[in-house]
Amino acid sequence: MARVVRLVSLALCAAAAALTCRPPPAPPPVRAPIEPSSLPRAPAPTRGTALEAVIGAVPRPSSPSSIRAADGPFRLAFGSCSDLSRPINPWPSILATKPDVWIWLGDNIYADTEDVARMRELYQQTKAHPDYAQLLVSATVIGTWDDHDYGANNAGKEYPQRDASQAALLDFLDEPADSLRRHQAGVNAAYDLGPDGRRIRVILLDTRYHRDEPGPDGDVLGETQWRWLESQLRGSPSRAHVLVSSIQVVADEQIYEKWGNFPRARARLLALLDEVAPRNLIVLSGDRHFAELSRLPLPAGAALVDVTSSSLSRPLPSPPDEPNRYRVGAVYPGVNFGLLEYDWAGGRLHVSIRDDAGRPRIVHIISLD
Numbered sequence: 001m002a003r004v005v006r007l008v009s010l011a012l013c014a015a016a017a018a019l020t021c022r023p024p025p026a027p028p029p030v031r032a033p034i035e036p037s038s039l040p041r042a043p044a045p046t047r048g049t050a051l052e053a054v055i056g057a058v059p060r061p062s063s064p065s066s067i068r069a070a071d072g073p074f075r076l077a078f079g080s081c082s083d084l085s086r087p088i089n090p091w092p093s094i095l096a097t098k099p100d101v102w103i104w105l106g107d108n109i110y111a112d113t114e115d116v117a118r119m120r121e122l123y124q125q126t127k128a129h130p131d132y133a134q135l136l137v138s139a140t141v142i143g144t145w146d147d148h149d150y151g152a153n154n155a156g157k158e159y160p161q162r163d164a165s166q167a168a169l170l171d172f173l174d175e176p177a178d179s180l181r182r183h184q185a186g187v188n189a190a191y192d193l194g195p196d197g198r199r200i201r202v203i204l205l206d207t208r209y210h211r212d213e214p215g216p217d218g219d220v221l222g223e224t225q226w227r228w229l230e231s232q233l234r235g236s237p238s239r240a241h242v243l244v245s246s247i248q249v250v251a252d253e254q255i256y257e258k259w260g261n262f263p264r265a266r267a268r269l270l271a272l273l274d275e276v277a278p279r280n281l282i283v284l285s286g287d288r289h290f291a292e293l294s295r296l297p298l299p300a301g302a303a304l305v306d307v308t309s310s311s312l313s314r315p316l317p318s319p320p321d322e323p324n325r326y327r328v329g330a331v332y333p334g335v336n337f338g339l340l341e342y343d344w345a346g347g348r349l350h351v352s353i354r355d356d357a358g359r360p361r362i363v364h365i366i367s368l369d
Contacts, residue, residue: 080286081311091131093358104143105286106246146246156211309338
């Protein structure tokens with residue numbers, strides 16, 4: 001794959017022996033990179049088929065960089081819980097949707113170890129996978145982590161290798177060496193996607209590095225990240241906003257990991273989103289090994305939609321029998337990934353959860369103002 005200086009994308013991987021891999025097709029033209037919000041520099045624009053880098057002099061460290069899309073719907077694909085030891089390969093179907101951006105929601109590998117060398121081996125297996133390699137060529141790749149790629153099941157700030165694990169993830173994402181994301185505590189970042197008037201701000205939360213033990217007063221983000229998040233939301237000029245949380249925000253009745261295990265932090269997040277009311281906001285989450293869509297009305301009148309997509313390779317054998325009073329429609333327990341299609345001309349956001357053959361299993365349409 002052709003390299004571009006400071007390219008924020010993923011080099012690809014040789015499939016695990018259990019995967020059935022085909023020789024990759026001729027690579028499409030390389031798309032221009034985007035860079036995280038923390039980069040205060042101005043590289044020369046690079047033109048690609050569908051994306052054009054327009055990263056200018058960044059006036060402050062928290063200002064997101066941006067990319068422009070060609071005419072037509074802007075497509076963000078996303079997914080979580082990827083385990084190459086399983087004989088499942090969703091990447092050809094993901095490629096077929098022709099996403100402009102791929103977002104890792106977490107559990108990008110299953111490491112569960114303090115051996116960071118082993119963690120890097122697993123990341124390299126993903127980067128060597130030929131179909132994922134095509135995604136790195138054709139789309140821009142960004143992402144955050146969850147517990148299994150962070151290093152331990154349900155882990156938070158007590159995990160002893162969090163700094164080394166952060167470096168391994170950022171290497172996997174081909175984060176530039178001088179990125180402030182490599183010098184901050186945690187992997188949170190923000191990006192602006194698309195041209196003026198159609199700009200989408202993607203905010204990646206880090207729900208691991210600063211996380212307390214679950215409990216009534218436990219925190220998820222830490223005060224520095226809370227201040228950063230508020231700065232990304234207040235006064236944002238973007239027309240749409242995507243908030244990426246590795247764990248579910250809206251669903252609060254299930255017994256597994258969720259913001260609901262931190263009641264004060266969840267209330268703080270919901271209050272912030274209700275007060276600021278970011279334009280055309282949607283939440284993406286992973287972790288659960290099934291897909292569902294949850295919708296929570298907020299006091300000021302907006303509705304918070306949380307789209308959960310999981311898993312890319314570790315599906316449940318049957319739908320889970322668990323309550324979710326905010327669920328819209330049914331759950332989908334099979335292998336899945338998500339797709340957001342911003343149809344600006346039609347004023348609609350098409351949300352879909354798709355199976356490993358690319359067939360829509362959950363579909364939801366949201367009007368864009």
